[in-house]
Amino acid sequence: MDAEQLRENAHKMVDFIADYYKNLEDFPVLSQVKPGYLSELLPDSAPRQPESLQDILDDVQQKIIPGVTHWQSPNYFAYYPSNSSIAGFLGEMLSAGFNIVGFSWITSPAATELVVVVLDWVAKMLKLPNQFLSSGLGGGVIQGTASEAVLVALLAARDKILRRVGKEYLNKLIVYASDQAHSALQKACQIAGIYSENFRLLKAEQSSNYELVPEVLSEAISIDFSSGLIPFFLCATVGTTSSAAVDPLCALGKIAKASDMWFHVDAAYAGSACICPEFRHHLDGVEEADSFGMNAHKWLLTNFDCSLLWVKDRNALIQSLSTNPEFLKNKASQENAVVDFKDWQIPLGRRFRSLKLWMVLRMYGQENLQNYIRNHINLAKQFEQLVKSDSRFEVMAPRTFSLVCFRLVPPPNHQDNGYKLNYSLMDAINTSGKIFLSHTVLSGKFVLRLAVGAPLTEEKHVEAAWKVLQNHATTLLGNI
Amino acid sequence: MDAEQLRENAHKMVDFIADYYKNLEDFPVLSQVKPGYLSELLPDSAPRQPESLQDILDDVQQKIIPGVTHWQSPNYFAYYPSNSSIAGFLGEMLSAGFNIVGFSWITSPAATELVVVVLDWVAKMLKLPNQFLSSGLGGGVIQGTASEAVLVALLAARDKILRRVGKEYLNKLIVYASDQAHSALQKACQIAGIYSENFRLLKAEQSSNYELVPEVLSEAISIDFSSGLIPFFLCATVGTTSSAAVDPLCALGKIAKASDMWFHVDAAYAGSACICPEFRHHLDGVEEADSFGMNAHKWLLTNFDCSLLWVKDRNALIQSLSTNPEFLKNKASQENAVVDFKDWQIPLGRRFRSLKLWMVLRMYGQENLQNYIRNHINLAKQFEQLVKSDSRFEVMAPRTFSLVCFRLVPPPNHQDNGYKLNYSLMDAINTSGKIFLSHTVLSGKFVLRLAVGAPLTEEKHVEAAWKVLQNHATTLLGNI
Known part of the structure; x- marks a missing residue:
């Protein structure tokens, strides 16, 4: 070197x-x-x-x-975006240059303290309740991914309830979410040893726009309570992966609180949009949450990985995740004068990830970041209009942020309700290499997802994507 | 952008x-x-x-x-190193440039396939048994940290045994390691829900050079079996964190196999040394292991994070860690034609970490990497000689690799057996900012650890570190 x-x-x-x-x-x-x-x-x-x-x-x-x-191509519309930016890239460079391993405060105080500062900054941009700020009993931490964020929240909740009821009751613990929740929650349950039959994916129907209906949750909880089971964890989503549905946080949170459950809010994708005042209402009810996560690496110009997690009670995390071996002891930690983020996460080692988020926030500033989000949402609106203007297509779920769910309407009496038709459309388009989009299944129907969110995507790319879709549709429908 | x-x-x-x-x-x-x-x-x-x-x-x-x-200072001797190199840095840059999220093969085939190629390369450099190569039923994967490596191994082992005996027997599962094993194992047990009283840290004594004695393990297992408990996981260490002790893999592995336990070998630090033929014997017995981990980000010039894990039975990992949501389904995965590393790890998302390891292996070549390791080990030998040449100091554990454990001998009848004396020595030195070293406790004694391994450390730095130590010792002893 x-x-x-x-x-x-x-x-x-x-x-x-x-x-x-x-x-x-x-x-x-x-x-x-x-x-x-x-x-x-x-x-x-x-x-x-x-x-x-x-x-x-x-x-x-x-x-x-x-x-x-x-993923950085302007013609990338699959899954959700993974933003790269100049500032994010420079932050990654600098982090790789220092190449520190920030498990404890002492191993690079700046790496810990910059997390505290920028997570407070973003919490304020999102108007999160004060209990999530570092000045109280809570605070924010950068995790690698939303999978890890929900896992550590689940572990903290699991151990909190088991300390109360006794660890032999693990088999009674019940987790709830809508069937639109991310598979990361299922994985977290597998890891934490939650019994698979105790993992309730409650049906979110088209009639409720794929949002979890509070009454459905209440009913499930009350059945479980009366069966002697222990409801302890609810995960709601702001911007589900399939259709960007927004669960009603306020009502769900009150139910969770009434049942003394941990309430986690996963806003991995759509959380970024909530830095705009006109979209902030989607977070209404987050004050009921025990933990809240959103991925700066998705749609906030911060290179992967940078998943933000806030908790109201940091001690719950620390009680689950701390270890204190002799070889890591040091004066600052022993005096409880500092935060050691090793005790807020799964791994011991931590990269200096706060640098890139700090640089993104400074090099672009809040207003430009808001405009960046707005621009993508407007492009998605335009695309939605294009879909609506062509009667061969239909929109399959409300477009709330920058994701449009749509499909080619199958001809009457068409076999399999258009599954193969739309699969073929997606396959042909992706194989062309011109654009990349992905799919989901909603109410049994194969649905195409076009997520605007790559930093380089402009109006012309969205228009070109639509042309590609139309042309392939024409060919496919002609061959039926 | x-x-x-x-x-x-x-x-x-x-x-x-x-x-x-x-x-x-x-x-x-x-x-x-x-x-x-x-x-x-x-x-x-x-x-x-x-x-x-x-x-x-x-x-x-x-x-x-x-x-x-x-951490990159030539005067950094604390914990274990975290190597940065030009090649590793360039690989991080390139990875941040592409900024892909490689959870499934399709999301960037190169990101998956390069892992397979380079993990096979390193397996061959380490002369790991063929079952760890991708051509058989096993294979290698890059994890973020050794904590995650041991956690996924533990989860695979937990679920394998629970599938056999029934999940209600979680409370009977017993994990073994020496009391010198890394705290990451304890944390993995906490996460996996292993009962804390079922986590056996077997005493490794000075008389056995802090290695786990096979008879001690046998005895513990047999007591547990006769109490109706279920021994299922053994973790051995090649290069413990406190003193770089090497557990006897061969004997331990045979015991594990005889009891049908999962045998994990954690060579996070010292694994890198085993690319040199003269140190390879420390891995003898790894053929008994079910999983083997070593950190390229510690001492193999690959920027953090890059923890390598090999398993003999990849299906055991996949059975524990896979999920298959609709929105991630794709032709290549459905046809089982490809590896999807999301099912080998905790998080869903993966950075393109294989690039940096590939670049390190190519820009330096196997011979230079071997010489790099040898040079550090020789510097540690020199330092050990310096310690031995000054009767005020004593070496506290055998120096096997590049770590020297030593202390200032307390004057006769000195209070607390030299704890405060050596703590003060460390504190004074670290506060001087000239060098940074860390400590451990061995057999109740406070011990200083000097780990050579920063890429820029040369003979002159080790000599200067020794001078700093001697000078501070003189001052301290003069004040007693």
Whole structure:
């Protein structure tokens, strides 16, 4: 690690990456390689002797890039976005430069304290209740992913209730969410040892716009209580993965509170939109929550990974997740003068992720970030209008943020209710490499999802995506 | 994200980081700030309007760097190292540039397939048994940290045994390790719901060089079996955190196998050394293991995070950790033609971490990496000799790799057996900012740990560290 060699090589890498962005639109968005393609191109053991950076970059160009699905392409509309930005990228560089492992405060005080500062900043941007701020009993922490955020919340809740009722009652603990909740919750339950039959995915119907209906929850809880079971955890979603539905936090939260349950709110995708005053109402009721998560790495220009989690009672997390081995003891920690984020998360080690979020907030500023979100939502509105203007298509769920759920209407009496037709449409489009979108199933129907949110996406890309869809639809319908 | 703006700003960041490395030795290794220092220096809300990169870099210099503990300093000897290298740094840059989220193969085939290729490469460098290679029923995966590696192994083992005996027997499951095992195992047990009284930390004594004695394990297992409990998981360590002790894998593994237990080997730190033929014997017996982990981000020049985990039976992991929501379904996954690493780990999302490991292996080559390890081990040997040459000090555990455990011998009849004396020595040295080292307690004695392993550490730094130690010792002993 010679400083001048680093300088020389890293400048080369900057140019390589800038050129990648310059040429990004020329690549097929979805990688078109076949399974196993790479092992055929690479040797089967590591080289004995060093190779040059140029050789490696040539291989990246010729062998790696064809296998990359370009999440940063302006024509990427699949899943939810994973934003990269100049500020986020620079923050990642700086973090990799320091390369510290910030498990305890002492291992780099700035890495801990900057989390505290920027999570308070974002909490204020979202107008979260004061109990989520670091000044009280709660606070925020950067996790890797929303999966980890919901897992640590679930563990804190599990251990809190088990301390009260006795750990032998693990088999009685009941978790609730709508059937539109992210699969990360199911995984968290598997990890935490919640019995699979005690994981209640309550049906969210089209008639309620795929939101969890409070009465459905109440009823389920009351049945479980009367069966001697122990309801203890509710996860609501603001912006579900399938259709961006928003569960009614206020009503759900009151039910959770009345039953003494932990209430987690997962706003992984749509949380970012709530920095705009006109969308903030989607978080109404978050004051009832015990924990709240949103991913800055999805739609807030912060490179992956950067998942933000706030809790009202940090001690609940710490009681579940702390260890205190001799080799990590130090004066600051022993005196309880500092936060040690190792005790708020699954892994011990932590990267210096707050740098990139801090840089994003400063280099763009709150107003530009709000406008960035608004622009995507407007583009999604335009796309929704295009879908509505073509009678061959239909919109399948309300468009609340930047996700449009739609499908090609199957001809009358068409087999399988349009499943194969829409699958074929998606497959043909993704195989073309021109755009990439993904799907879900809503009320048994195969639905295409177009999520606007890649930083480079402009009006012309959304219009072009629509043309691609129309053309493929024309071909497909002509072949029926 | 304009390509030319990215280029311009990233070139500035490269120079900032290269300058940081140029000036690295001028900073105190251990940050000298006081708790809460940063919130006093930063505003309490995010700016409304954008700020310039130069303003931010000025703040990094003036406000962040004083709060950084410099893991890359040549005078960093604490804990275990966290290596940064040019290749590792470039790999992080490239990964941040693509900014993909590689949960499933389809989301960037190269991100999955490069893991398979490089984990096979490293498995061969370590001469791991063929069952750990991707060609059989096993394979390797990059986790974030060794904590996650041991957790997923534990979950796979837990669910495997519970499928056999019934999930109501969770309360009977017993985990074994030496009391020198890393606290990550305890945390994994907490997360997995293993009863704390069923977590056996078996005493590893000075007389056995802090290695777990097979007979001690056998005896514990047989007592537990006869109490109707279910031994199911054994974790052995190659290079413990306190003293780099190496558990006898072969004997322990045979005991585990005879009791039908999952055998995990944690070589987080010392695994890297085993790429050298002369140190490979420390892994003898790894053929008995069900899972094996080592951290490329510690001592193999790959920037944090990059923890490597191999398993013999990948299906055991997948059975514990997979979910299959509609919105992630895709042809390649449904046809079982590909690996989806989301099912081998806790989080859903994955960064493109294989790039940095691939670049490290190629830019340095196996021989240089071996020499890199040898050089650190030789420096540690030299330091050990220096300690031995000064009768005021004593070595407290065998030096096997690059860690030296030592202390100042307390004067006869000195209170607390030298605890406060050595604590004061460490505190004085760390407060000086000249070097940073950490401690442990072995057989009730406070022990200093000097771990050679920062990439920039040379002979002169080790000699200077020794001088610092001697000088402070002289002062301290003079004051007794």
